Amino acid sequence: MSTSGAEDSAPETPRLPVGFRIDGWEVGAVIGSGGWGTVYEARAVADGTTVAVKVLPTGALGPGQRAALGELLAREVRFSSEADHPHLVRTRAVRTVDAPGLPALDGATALVMDRAEASLRQLLDSAGTGRAVPDAVRVLRGVAAGLAHMHDAGWVHGDLKPANVLLGPDGEVWLADFGLATELDGTHAHLPPLGTLDHLPPEWWSQRTGADGAVVRPSADIWAFGILAHQVLTGGLHPFPGATARARSLAAQAYARGTAPLRLDAGLDDAWRRLVADCLAPDHAARLRHTAGSLAARIEELAGPPRRRRLWPLAAVALAGVTAAAVAGAALLGGGDAGDSTEDDGRDTPAVVTGAHSPAATGELPENSDVPKALRPVFVAAARRCTDAEVTPALLAAMIKAESGFDADASRPGAGEYGIAMWTPSVFRAWAVDGDGDGDKDYLSAPDAIHTMSLYVCWLDQRFKQAGLPAAELPALIAAGWRTSDRTVIEERGVPERVRPHVDQVLRNLAAYER
Numbered sequence: 380m381s382t383s384g385a386e387d388s389a390p391e392t393p394r395l396p397v398g399f400r401i402d403g404w405e406v407g408a409v410i411g412s413g414g415w416g417t418v419y420e421a422r423a424v425a426d427g428t429t430v431a432v433k434v435l436p437t438g439a440l441g442p443g444q445r446a447a448l449g450e451l452l453a454r455e456v457r458f459s460s461e462a463d464h465p466h467l468v469r470t471r472a473v474r475t476v477d478a479p480g481l482p483a484l485d486g487a488t489a490l491v492m493d494r495a496e497a498s499l500r501q502l503l504d505s506a507g508t509g510r511a512v513p514d515a516v517r518v519l520r521g522v523a524a525g526l527a528h529m530h531d532a533g534w535v536h537g538d539l540k541p542a543n544v545l546l547g548p549d550g551e552v553w554l555a556d557f558g559l560a561t562e563l564d565g566t567h568a569h570l571p572p573l574g575t576l577d578h579l580p581p582e583w584w585s586q587r588t589g590a591d592g593a594v595v596r597p598s599a600d601i602w603a604f605g606i607l608a609h610q611v612l613t614g615g616l617h618p619f620p621g622a623t624a625r626a627r628s629l630a631a632q633a634y635a636r637g638t639a640p641l642r643l644d645a646g647l648d649d650a651w652r653r654l655v656a657d658c659l660a661p662d663h664a665a666r667l668r669h670t671a672g673s674l675a676a677r678i679e680e681l682a683g684p685p686r687r688r689r690l691w692p693l694a695a696v697a698l699a700g701v702t703a704a705a706v707a708g709a710a711l712l713g714g715g716d717a718g719d720s721t722e723d724d725g726r727d728t729p730a731v732v733t734g735a736h737s738p739a740a741t742g743e744l745p746e747n748s749d750v751p752k753a754l755r756p757v758f759v760a761a762a763r764r765c766t767d768a769e770v771t772p773a774l775l776a777a778m779i780k781a782e783s784g785f786d787a788d789a790s791r792p793g794a795g796e797y798g799i800a801m802w803t804p805s806v807f808r809a810w811a812v813d814g815d816g817d818g819d820k821d822y823l824s825a826p827d828a829i830h831t832m833s834l835y836v837c838w839l840d841q842r843f844k845q846a847g848l849p850a851a852e853l854p855a856l857i858a859a860g861w862r863t864s865d866r867t868v869i870e871e872r873g874v875p876e877r878v879r880p881h882v883d884q885v886l887r888n889l890a891a892y893e894r
């Protein structure tokens with residue numbers, strides 16, 4: 380189900396003891412708890428078959444919560460019972476818990492489901508950032524097919540996210556958690572204003588919530604699928620920048636208003652980039668052309684025959700110790716596969732390397748330059764985050780040298796700037812990415828600071844192009860924008876005089892690195 384206010388305030392629910400019987404099933408350990416219920420593993424007394432039982436209590440809730448839960452529960456039970464598709468988790472039975480000794484659970488509804496091995500959220504958490512999860516294409520194919528079935532049947536999922544995609548024991552892909560699933564009434568349905576910030580479409584924030592709840596349409600699921608596909612293809616990266624779900628949703632809204640470009644991970648190959656961008660069309664109307672069925676068909680096409688499509692492996696290129704030459708080599712080989720792992724890994728097949736940043740286009744940093752060796756692969760990988768030709772390893776290195784002389788411990792406390800890129804912490808947080816893959820976004824980590832700089836600089840570059848500033852001056856304008864702001868540079872239509880010495884320094888560094 381979803382994050383919601385009630386989740387915070389719901390009292391602790393007692394648990395069923397191991398061995399507790401619900402009709403013909405015996406409850407075992409708890410698998411996990413969500414906002415509204417607890418999922419247990421269980422086995423059928425008759426034949427020992429393993430299942431998962433989701434227990435949705437109502438007893439211990441206040442009257443307001445009970446009304447909301449009642450509605451969600453009714454939806455979940457109803458849709459779960461009706462769902463019958465290989466890509467929707469199967470509900471085998473719905474029972475009422477009979478537990479007079481546990482008043483909070485007495486009368487609770489129990490959904491007896493096929494038991495999954497893990498959720499896609501868990502798979503993403505264990506995957507390396509920048510690398511597609513194993514079996515990425517097959518997972519996306521299953522999610523799209525399940526969604527297409529729901530939409531065809533006249534339902535909207537309403538809460539599509541990695542935690543609600545389950546992976547079965549034989550690699551099955553099941554959509555789950557139908558608490559927010561709702562039936563279409565014509566072209567749209569109504570939902571209580573719940574859902575998960577990270578996967579809500581931008582129009583959600585601008586629409587009024589009526590008595591029946593907010594309008595939800597299949598296009599909201601398509602947006603959520605676009606976010607999820609980006610996460611699956613990049614090992615968890617959200618396509619919008621920001622350290623918190625709220626910051627990311629604000630970034631998505633800025634994109635929808637046309638004040639920020641869509642910056643998908645540079646590691647996606649063209650076909651996947653197009654598919655994700657189509658799902659993330661900024662408004663409902665523009666997204667209408669892309670149905671879950673059409674997406675499922677496109678994914679089929681991308682998935683086979685084997686060896687046709689490759690995804691760029693971003694993976695470990697951000698890690699120090701990988702040389703720039705090795706990165707270039709990996710790029711040419713297309714090493715690593717985001718596709719179906721059951722297919723030939725295709726290492727003898729030339730990769731489809733797309734985007735502006737082939738090693739030749741980015742320019743490697745010269746061997747004899749003063750850029751520290753350990754940082755060179757970081758600059759190369761960071762520049763790949765941007766598909767605009769101006770953002771090269773050389774430009775990022777030239778800017779960093781002018782900022783800190785490559786000193787990760789540099790700081791200007793008076794100006795509130797810290798680390799190798801001299802980030803202002805609050806600005807960093809709004810853009811932050813995890814460059815070193817340690818699960819943390821830290822402006823004092825050189826890879827995090829440089830990767831994040833690449834995203835920000837990419838955005839400046841696109842802003843200046845949109846404003847029609849001269850193409851030949853873009854590196855200087857970017858360096859100026861970094862020290863002032865995009866707006867200052869656009870208003871002055873050039874490099875502001877007060878940052879001219881700094882910009883000249885960056886240009887001198889750049890000339891040395893491009894030699």
Ligand SMILES: Nc1ncnc2c1ncn2[C@@H]1O[C@H](COP(=O)(O)OP(=O)(O)OP(=O)(O)O)[C@@H](O)[C@H]1O
Pocket residue numbers: 380381382410411412413414415416417418431433468492493494495496497498542543545555556
């Ligand atoms: N059929 C299943 N088999 C195995 N595990 C399951 C099954 N259904 C749910 N789970 C797991 O049980 C846990 C709780 O699931 P639940 O659907 O209640 O909440 P959630 O999706 O984590 O959170 P919320 O409902 O608040 O969004 C999750 O870790 C989920 O992966």
